[in-house]
Amino acid sequence: DAKTTQPNSMESNEEEPVHLPCNHSTISGTDYIHWYRQLPSQGPEYVIHGLTSNVNNRMASLAIAEDRKSSTLILHRATLRDAAVYYCILSPSSGNTPLVFGKGTRLSVIA
């Protein structure tokens, strides 16, 4: 399975943008990049995914490097409710492969 590397923890001030990095140097050409987050005492929640182009949705933006060996999840204005563990996951487009969660990045948001 292709692996991802994320910082263990990050801290942000409320209402500031947050850039959460993820390295995936062994990504294959057909792997999708997924981001999930897990708020305290809840199940994981889908955030965003992409293949090659940058993606935006109501929750966040995903910036994918041109060589696809890294990506960045961008929260445009962090709120206290964004404090969670964020997981970056690769998922082969061929399907039939379950999500493999790493340790993720624990994001703390300071008021």
Added chain:
Amino acid sequence: KAGVTQTPRYLIKTRGQQVTLSCSPISGHRSVSWYQQTPGQGLQFLFEYFSETQRNKGNFPGRFSGRQFSNSRSEMNVSTLELGDSALYLCASSLPPSGGKNEQFFGPGTRLTVL
């Protein structure tokens, strides 16, 4: 649309007993995956069912089993419980099978404590 529901939310059992956990996927979703989450090992994949057939299985002993019914509801069973089985058990559903670009929707989990 209702989300993924899991029952019960909390469960306390003793070593040697067995337990059955239930998951109702989002209406129309045919794939159900199960995960175990512990502080030490994080989120680990148990198995996935699609159209009543097991598609994938994680690296867990045979004491862990599951099934899916024709209405896509799923159950997982753990027999001969051990202390190390104490964990949050999460269920996730998706419209087609998981993988690729398909997002999964997770339930709140069942917190199992084995004494």
